[in-house]
Amino acid sequence: MHSARSNGADLTPEQVVADARAVGLDFIAITEHNTTDTHGVWGPLAGDDLLVILGQEVTTRTGHWLALGIGPGQVVDWRYGVRDGVIDRQVEQVHRAGGLCVAAHPHAPYPSGVFAYPFDGFDAVEVWNGRWSSELPWNADNEAALAEWGRGLAAGIHGGRWRPALGCSDTHLAGQLGVPHTVVLAEELTTAAILAGIRAGRSWIAGSAAVELSLTATTGDASAGIGQRLDTGEGPIVVRVDVRGVPSGTVTFHTDRGAVHRVRLPQDGSGALTWRTSAAESMFVRVEVRHPGGQMAALTNPVVLAGP
Known part of the structure; x- marks a missing residue:
């Protein structure tokens, strides 16, 4: 600035x-x-x-x-x-x-x-x-x-x-x-x-202070957040996103395979969303949240699920 x-x-x-x-x-x-x-x-x-x-x-x-x-x-x-x-x-x-x-x-x-x-x-x-x-x-x-x-x-x-x-x-x-x-x-x-x-x-x-977001990935007893690496095994990974402040918005989950999952938020703009994947299926996961019409409301850096 x-x-x-x-x-x-x-x-x-x-x-x-x-x-x-x-x-x-x-x-x-x-x-x-x-x-x-x-x-x-x-x-x-x-x-x-x-x-x-x-x-x-x-x-x-x-x-x-x-x-x-x-x-x-x-x-x-x-x-x-x-x-x-x-x-x-x-x-x-x-x-x-x-x-x-x-x-x-x-x-x-x-x-x-x-x-x-x-x-x-x-x-x-x-x-x-x-x-x-x-x-x-x-x-x-x-x-x-x-x-x-x-x-x-x-x-x-x-x-x-x-x-x-x-x-x-x-x-x-x-x-x-x-x-x-x-x-x-x-x-x-x-x-x-x-x-x-x-x-x-x-x-x-x-996009503004009205938007709140958290992103975590969990497998077994291990959990990781944005910018962290999840110690994964062969088991399923549960990805959870909590969003506030984006009325009727759309949350999109992205991995190395591109956009893999979309969920519409309710009219009040709040939601706790989950999606399942695995380390074999996804190298990372990140999230974009958009307002109706496509304007960006929030986006995250990735949670790393699998490395080299």
């Missing part, structure tokens, strides 16, 4: 944190374009109830990426494109500082917005970008990013290295904050814990 210091309209840091608290966010990541100009501003504005993660949106000539959790005042170079062959060096610089690198809005429909670099070396992929959320929270660019990420998920899991999906409001205007946002299943509200949760895929994406 952005403030007035980098194309964030008239959003002052004070307004940003007030809006974050108003919509119930626990953390925000400030990612000004190619500058760390506001890094020194956020400390007095944050608190025990609101964590501010320092970052940068690195707007190169052939794609944007997010450097999250960089040091105060650390600037990541952006003056290059894919033909210069320096992206690996820049990503490694962020990793050495303990930060996280995210491929941003891979299919954004404007010059330099399309992400032309390989995902190799990046920690996560933004599949839901909400910059145009005042008009349409879920659009064709997000659909393309989700499909691209989903196609590579099985191969990544089989190879032992898959990249989690991330959702960001990419706030530039008032009213966009939190649409969507990433819910991280972290041990504590610290930068290190949040980044670790994102890196491990212990997260899901919500």
Whole structure:
């Protein structure tokens, strides 16, 4: 997200944190374009109830990426494109500082917005970008990013290295904050814990704070949640999804075989749904929840059921 210091309209840091608290966010990541100009501003504005993660949106000539959790005042170079062959060096610089690198809005429909670099070396992929959320929270660019990420998920899991999906409001205007946002299943509200949760895929994406979701897979006495691996045997696996806040929505279960099961939620938008599979049948399971008409309401990273 952005403030007035980098194309964030008239959003002052004070307004940003007030809006974050108003919509119930626990953390925000400030990612000004190619500058760390506001890094020194956020400390007095944050608190025990609101964590501010320092970052940068690195707007190169052939794609944007997010450097999250960089040091105060650390600037990541952006003056290059894919033909210069320096992206690996820049990503490694962020990793050495303990930060996280995210491929941003891979299919954004404007010059330099399309992400032309390989995902190799990046920690996560933004599949839901909400910059145009005042008009349409879920659009064709997000659909393309989700499909691209989903196609590579099985191969990544089989190879032992898959990249989690991330959702960001990419706030530039008032009213966009939190649409969507990433819910991280972290041990504590610290930068290190949040980044670790994102890196491990212990997260899901919500279109608004009205949506609640949980996903678990169980076999025998073993159970695993989003971003975790289930220690499976030959027995059946019961996958359970609990959803709130999506009236008459549709829940779709996805595995390495594609969309395998769909269930319609009742009119009140709440439901506890189960589906059965096995490790031999499914390498992983993830869930998408959509409003009537196809707009995304929530989506999860996978529960891994079988590995290499």
